[in-house]
Amino acid sequence: MGIIGVDLDNTMFTCKRSFSYMLMNKFQFLRSDDKLKYKEIDTNEAKEVHPIIKNFHKILNPASYKAYPEAIETINALYDQGYHIYIITSRPAISPIVSATVAWLKENGVKFDKLIMGCNNKGEYAKQNKVSLIIDDFDKTCKSLDKRGIDSILFKGTLKSKKKFTINKKTPHITIMHSWNTIKEHIGECISKIGEVVEETGRILVDQQNQSQEI
Helix, strand or coil: CCEEEECCECCCEECCCCHHHHHHHHHCCCCCCCCCCCEECCHHHCCCCCHHHHCCCHHHCHHHCEECCCHHHHHHHHHHCCCEEEEECCCCCCHHHHHHHHHHHHHCCCCCCEEEECCCCHHHHHHHCCCCEEEECCHHHHHHHHHCCCEEEEECCCCCCCCCCEECCCCCCEEEECCHHHHHHHHHHHHHHHHHHHHHHHHHHHHHHHHHHHC
């Protein structure tokens, strides 16, 4: 099975980004020199979120995040099917934010293989780490993936969205979706088609072997 990357803020869960948070997020990449930068988090080493810190800012309080319907169920189902789940976010990899992020993932039982934080170029990360698909809410990220020939789902959902997905012919590797339920159905259909191709390929190989034996 392949690797599926999933964003956090406004993709897996809702998150109101304050000006200070966005400023901090931008500041960490000011001296990136266009080089890929990220940090792989050891979730076992993440500290608990201090009660005082939780009250300092919503981004530091896991209780303020609200998962989109079917998000966790879909991610866990993909994990159970054998996909490698990489959570890839540009969230600053500083201790309080790391702690809040890890706490939310653990409390909500999200299954994943890697947590990547402070990622300044998800397109390049996906290319270097052979990520097959990324689910993200940021247009620029999906366009970066499209340029590299990597599929992405551009999530534009709300907690009660019932809109269907759309595809832009100019960006063939981007599919726009508005709910995790639709994402689950879409990936399920892709898995089914892959299974049919594998099964048909197997039948062809068996037929070829039988023909060679008859000869």
